[in-house]
Amino acid sequence: MPQLIAPTARLHTAWLEARDDWGLGVHEDGFGLLPADEVDSPAGFTAWVARLADESDQVTTDEARCTYRWIVETDRVLGGIALRHGFNDFVRWAGHIGYGVRPSARRRGVATWALGRMLDEARLLGLERVLVVCEAGNFASAKTIERHGGVLEEVQETGLGTAWRYWITL
Numbered sequence: 001m002p003q004l005i006a007p008t009a010r011l012h013t014a015w016l017e018a019r020d021d022w023g024l025g026v027h028e029d030g031f032g033l034l035p036a037d038e039v040d041s042p043a044g045f046t047a048w049v050a051r052l053a054d055e056s057d058q059v060t061t062d063e064a065r066c067t068y069r070w071i072v073e074t075d076r077v078l079g080g081i082a083l084r085h086g087f088n089d090f091v092r093w094a095g096h097i098g099y100g101v102r103p104s105a106r107r108r109g110v111a112t113w114a115l116g117r118m119l120d121e122a123r124l125l126g127l128e129r130v131l132v133v134c135e136a137g138n139f140a141s142a143k144t145i146e147r148h149g150g151v152l153e154e155v156q157e158t159g160l161g162t163a164w165r166y167w168i169t170l
Helices: 009-022 042-056 089-094 110-124 139-147
Strands: 003-005 066-073 076-084 097-101 129-135 151-157 162-169
Touching (some): 042 066, 076 110, 110 129
Antiparallel strands (some): 066 076
């Protein structure tokens, strides 16, 4: 059974294996990885995990706060999911919740399960509804969002492609 855990430097090797499953250079939402983050070395990885903890632990303003969780099963990183607390420009573009599941762990309900847990977190924060965005044509992600009551608001050109924008009422 998977678990959602806070990012930890202890899983450096397991996280690198998950990244390699996606392929080098491929970004998956939910990890909070920025182009400037250096995650291959233990020191760089530890610094990145510390930044994620700072964003989760109210070191930033509420508008920029984000709860990061890794989807882990027996110390194997299956994916990541992020809950963005505010409604700033980034959230308007990317949504309150972003997630990604490594290719070898897909089609097992992992994303559906993780999204359900993060919606529980959103309720605890007092959010009444959340925006979840996926790439147009990503039918697996759309189905995951719809399973949790997601209603398609619009199809939008983002500059990086076309996105489906869903609202989930909590």
